[in-house]
Amino acid sequence: MVSGTASVEQAPGIGGRVRDLRRAAGMTQVELAAGRFTKQYVSQIERGEIIPSGELLTWLAERLGVEPMLLETGFAESDLDRLQQSLEQGERLLAEHGYPDAVEHFHTLRASLPPGSAVWAYHGSIRGEAQALIRLGRLDEAGTLLDEARKLAEARDDASGERAEIAYLTALLSYAGSEIAAAEGQFTQALGLLDGGDTPNDRLRCDVLQWRSRCYRRQRDWEAAREDVERALELCESLGDVYRSGEVTFQASLVAERQGRWVLARRYAETCRDLFESIGDVVSVGRVLNNLAGLNHSLGNDEAAIENLREAFQIFVDANLEVEAGYVLSSLAEIHRARGELEEAKTTAARALTLLEDRVDHVQEIGTAQLVLARTHLERGELEEAEEMLVSVDESYELTESVSHRARSWMTRGDLELRRENDAEAARLYRQAAVALQPADI
Numbered sequence: 001m002v003s004g005t006a007s008v009e010q011a012p013g014i015g016g017r018v019r020d021l022r023r024a025a026g027m028t029q030v031e032l033a034a035g036r037f038t039k040q041y042v043s044q045i046e047r048g049e050i051i052p053s054g055e056l057l058t059w060l061a062e063r064l065g066v067e068p069m070l071l072e073t074g075f076a077e078s079d080l081d082r083l084q085q086s087l088e089q090g091e092r093l094l095a096e097h098g099y100p101d102a103v104e105h106f107h108t109l110r111a112s113l114p115p116g117s118a119v120w121a122y123h124g125s126i127r128g129e130a131q132a133l134i135r136l137g138r139l140d141e142a143g144t145l146l147d148e149a150r151k152l153a154e155a156r157d158d159a160s161g162e163r164a165e166i167a168y169l170t171a172l173l174s175y176a177g178s179e180i181a182a183a184e185g186q187f188t189q190a191l192g193l194l195d196g197g198d199t200p201n202d203r204l205r206c207d208v209l210q211w212r213s214r215c216y217r218r219q220r221d222w223e224a225a226r227e228d229v230e231r232a233l234e235l236c237e238s239l240g241d242v243y244r245s246g247e248v249t250f251q252a253s254l255v256a257e258r259q260g261r262w263v264l265a266r267r268y269a270e271t272c273r274d275l276f277e278s279i280g281d282v283v284s285v286g287r288v289l290n291n292l293a294g295l296n297h298s299l300g301n302d303e304a305a306i307e308n309l310r311e312a313f314q315i316f317v318d319a320n321l322e323v324e325a326g327y328v329l330s331s332l333a334e335i336h337r338a339r340g341e342l343e344e345a346k347t348t349a350a351r352a353l354t355l356l357e358d359r360v361d362h363v364q365e366i367g368t369a370q371l372v373l374a375r376t377h378l379e380r381g382e383l384e385e386a387e388e389m390l391v392s393v394d395e396s397y398e399l400t401e402s403v404s405h406r407a408r409s410w411m412t413r414g415d416l417e418l419r420r421e422n423d424a425e426a427a428r429l430y431r432q433a434a435v436a437l438q439p440a441d442i
Contacts, residue, residue, distance in 0.1 A: 014057075017071050019046040021064045032063055074113075083109075083121045090128045094135075095243065097283045097319065102132035123149060123162055127169060134172050137323075137361040146170050161201060164193035168208050175211065176361035180218045180401040187212035203244065206235040210248045217255055218402050225255045243284075246275035250288060257295060266295040283324070286315035290328050297335050305335055323362055326355030330369040337376050346380075349373040360399075367396030367405060375412055378419065386416055407433040 022032050022042075029042040036059075044050045045060075052060060054068075061068040073080065086109050093102035106129035113122050126149045133142035149166050153159040171186035190208045194201055209232040216225035229252045236245040253268035269292045276284040293308035309332045316325040329352035336345035352369040356362055370393045377386035390413055397405045414429035 013074060014051065014071060015046045015048040017074060018042075018052075018060060018064070021066060021071070022046075025064055027064075032060070034063065073119075087121060087124045087128070090125070094128065094131060095281075097135075097321070099132040099135045103129055103136070106132065119152075123152060127165060130169055131172070134169070134176050134361070137176070137359045139173060139177055139361060142169075142173055146173065160193055160197040161199055164190045164197060164201070165204060167193060168204060168211075171208075171211065175215065178360075178363055178399045178401055180215050184212060184215040184219070187215065202235050202239055203241065206232045206239065206241075206244050206248065209235070210244075210251050213251050213255065217251075217258060218400075220258075220404055222255060222259050225251075225258075229255055242275055242279050243281065246272050246279075246281070246284060246288075249275065250284075250291070253288075253291060253295075257291075257298075262295055262298050266292065266299065269295060282315055283319050283321065286312040286319075286324065286328075289315070290324075290331055293331055293335075297338070302335060302339060306332070309335070322355045323359055326352045326362075326369070327365055329355065330365055330372065333369065333372045333376075337372055337379070340379075342376050342380050345372060345376045349376065363396050364400045364402065364405060367393050367400065367409075370396060371408060371412060375415075378412065378416055381419075383416060383419055386412075390416070403436045407436040410436070 018032075022029070029039045029046075033039060033042050041050070045052060052071075057071055058068045061071050064071070069080070086105075090102055090105045090109065093099075093105055106125040110122055110125035110129070113125075126145050130142045130145040130149070133139070133145070146166060146169055149162070150170075153162040153166055156162075167186050167190035171183045171190060174180075174183035174186060187208050191205065191212075194205050194208070209228045213225045213228035213232070216222075216228065229248060232248040233245070233252065236248055249268050249272040253265045253272060256262075256265035256268060269288055273285055273288040273292065276282075276288060289308045289312035293305040293312070296302070296305040296308060309328050313325055313328045313332075316322075316328060329348050333345045333349035333352060336342075336348055349369050349372045353366065353373070356366045356369060359366070370389055374386050374389035374393055377383075377389060390409060393409045393412075394406070397409055400406075410429045410433040414426040414433070417423075417426035417429065
């Protein structure tokens with residue numbers, strides 16, 4: 001007979017079920033023991049001081065006339081099948097970008113579980129709800145859930161896979177809060193946990209790599225970003241996962257774009273669009289179209305860029321995704337500005353800011369829309385309005401940990417000082433931006 005010290009979430013559930021089923025059967029603790037062990041030993045099991053071994057659990061279940069699974073989890077096998085189906089339904093909501101519905105679904109599932117039962121379902125619902133909350137920008141709520149998940153996983157010796165997923169989600173939380181260096185470290189921690197785990201999880205490894213690539217890209221470490229994307233693409237090929245292939249190809253496009261390889265970036269983006277279209281993921285198609293518009297604009301095809309943005313905007317409006325629609329309007333405002341359509345640029349950038357308002361997890365794009373508005377004011381000769389907006393730009397970009405974005409603000413401030421015939425200050429700002437934009441290895 002093997003026993004051990006009870007864990008906080010497991011033993012009270014098993015012990016409580018032994019006690020309740022014994023009482024329902026009209027048995028005393030002595031009758032349940034049946035001479036195999038003492039009344040005191042049964043009492044220790046029921047109080048959660050001893051966790052029954054698998055063999056003992058089977059014996060107790062036979063004495064009580066139930067399935068061993070019912071004692072261990074609080075559910076019969078058919079109930080567990082329904083729980084698994086419920087978790088899968090929540091995952092589908094996440095994949096379909098139905099984040100408010102996913103939050104409600106996972107929260108309801110977790111609330112329906114008795115204490116100590118179906119621990120895997122409880123943990124899965126926490127992770128699913130946290131992921132949806134991150135996507136909605138409800139970062140404090142997500143952080144509270146991940147703290148709970150982390151404590152539960154750390155209490156178990158067989159939870160390295162769960163700890164890796166929690167590290168991954170914690171990194172997503174840091175990334176959403178523009179804590180890029182912290183996110184990079186947490187993604188690396190997740191990879192270390194995956195390396196040390198007993199069960200391979202190439203899907204999670206692929207997700208970690210493509211998100212860590214985003215961190216490297218934000219830090220302007222293009223080579224590290226490219227390496228992570230290429231490793232993720234190799235995993236996607238072996239998995240045969242079209243959705244993940246689309247996600248990673250999208251990151252490959254962004255890395256190529258940042259390196260100035262616009263034709264390659266567009267080729268990646270078009271491949272990515274085709275992948276998402278093949279699985280009917282319209283929202284992801286919209287994201288890619290927004291990126292394609294920027295590439296077409298860079299390659300001098302503004303008409304194609306505007307058409308891309310109009311199509312993307314309609315996708316996001318139909319899906320009630322205001323933040324994504326705000327991204328599109330920000331891109332469209334920049335094209336209007338570059339074409340000298342200043343009134344359209346001003347109106348469109350203001351609409352983008354309305355849609356992005358108070359979303360701290362999208363502060364980089366807020367800063368970008370503000371910068372378009374500042375440059376529009378500048379080009380209209382509205383110098384005071386431009387300077388006022390640049391204050392907001394700086395406040396936004398300071399939160400992003402992105403030197404390249406701050407350099408854009410300094411360049412615009414330099415242009416403003418030139419308009420004021422303050423050549424010395426303009427030169428200082430241009431130098432500051434140039435130094436910031438130098439590659440890290442120079």
